[in-house]
Amino acid sequence: MSHTSAATICHTNKLSGSNQENIYIQGLYRQPQEYSTVFAKKATSHNDVQVFCVFSAQGPDNIAATTLQSVIAKFHSITQAQMHSANSDFEVYAESCARELNEVVVTSATQNGATIKMSMTALVVFGDVVRIFHIGNTKAFLYRKGRLIALTEDHTIAHRYVQMGSVPKDLEINHPERNDLTQYLGKSQQDGQVTPDLKINFKLMQGDEIYLFGTGISHNLLPAEMTAIVSEDFAIEKKTLKLIELAQEKQAKYGLTIVSISFEVVSPFVGLPIAYADNNISEKSATSDTISAKGDDELMARKRKNRILRNIFIPIIILLVTFGIGRLGMMILFNIGKIDKDNQPIITGTVDESEVFFMVMYSTQDNNAVFASSALESQILYNLMRGEAVTILEFNEYFCKVALDNGIEGFVVTSYLSELDPTIDEFQPELEADPTPIPQTEATTSPPATQATTVEETLPSDTEPTEETTTASTESSESEETTSETLPSETEPTEETTTPTEATTEATTEATTEATTEATTEATTEATTVAP
DSSP states (O other), X not given: OOEEEEEEEEOOOOSTTSOEEEEEETTBOOOGGGTTSOEEEEEEEOOSEEEEEEEEEESOHHHHHHHHHHHHHHHHHHHHHHSSSTTOOHHHHHHHHHHHHHHHHHHHHHHHTOOOEEEEEEEEEXXXXXXXXXXXXXXEEEEETTEEEEOOOOOBHHHHHHHHTSSOGGGGGGOTTTTOBSSOBXXXXXXXOOOOEEEEEEEOOTTXXXXXXXXXXXXXXXXXXXXXXXXXXXXXXHHHHHXXXXXXXXXXXXXXXXXXXXXXEOOOOTTOOHHHHHHOOOHHHHHHSOOOTTOSHHHHHHHHHHHHHHHHHHHHHHHHHHHHHHHHHHHHHHTGGGTTGGGSOOOOTTOOTTOOTTOEEEESSTTEEEESSSSTTSOEEEEEOTTOEEEEEEEOSSEEEEEOTTSOEEEEEGGGEESSOTTTTOOOOOOSSOOSOOOSSHHHHSOTHHHHHHHHXXXXXXXXXXXXXXXXXXXXXXXXXXXXXXXXXXXXXXXHHHSOOHHHHHHHHHHXXXXXXXXXXHHHHHHHHHOO
């Protein structure tokens, strides 16, 4: 068993609409007739199981105060029934308190047509082991060997911001939402289940002090200011009074409630259940779980650093995982056609399984038949020439369905098609002569007057050249008449003209050519002589 000295001070609320608070020390709590004065008590205990608690209610003053009385009376009955037997189970006790006390608050709020939210922090001592269950924004601190450590965290919106890293810890004390609860007694079924915090479980050391604070203390005093007072060599009741006085100096008008417990002698609980013995933390662990004399700033700094690191690395991990899932999804999407690759049919010949419909292929031979259907006995629609391109529409082992540039669609034997144009780089014989035909009547049909006309344009005189030009033209006409006379007549055919020999034709052509040449030469010579 442990020997404890406890002191409590609970001031009357002086600010209307603010938190109404009360305490519980080993069955002792503030009665309605004591509201008009300061409630200050001191108690000592040698019991194996000791229970201390602080309550804080938000709501209309009279309703909140009345509800507090009902809650504490219910809490006392649960404690008497479950916390003084050899088979005490802390988890069952805490869950019973949360459930049944929540029902009391909800019933009172419903009957009075008001909203009531209640916080509580309960400390249970089993010999040399401490267990705490906590709901809301009342607080518990451990003072050990010159160091102060926070045992609870507020269930408020402001503290949630601190946990997220969006609000620094030192600004939480003045945050406007520091009194907006996320866990509290008074939750209806629509608001969700009440979940108390049960994580505190450690072994006591002789000389330890534990403080339970109302909202007026935690909202006005910094951890360093608390440490400066509790580290002084005063009795536990004097330390409690100094903390209240410092909060009053800071104009605190509500929530001036403290329960202070000093553990003068610590010894294990003889009837401690196995469950508690297994859950006890060692003295070394309890000693190391402390912060500096400046308060819990160092501990909160470490927690803040851890939260910042989590805020940095968790999004990166989520991003990488998301990227990996997205990449895997894209790979599956683009390769979905290859998932059942082993079951796809193998096509022999020049077209294999890797080819794609609508690709262009080429005929490997001339007169490559395009059939109306995939049968050799079907109608031939077209004959492809070697190297002629077709577009593949369908294919199988024997026939490919193709489309031609002229719109014809048919079937071609698969083995007669190739991916490469067979005519590429083939040798093309060069022509040995110009294929353009030479006209046979060029000399006789070209009028020599053109040459005379051209010369006429270059003559400086308009009188003298006229005679020469006329003469040349006359001679040319005579030549043409001569030529025409030698040609066979269509109207009066004779035996000689209808069956001309090769010699006669050649002689006539030569005579005509010579006459034309002589006439042209003479005309040109005379024109040149006359020119100045």
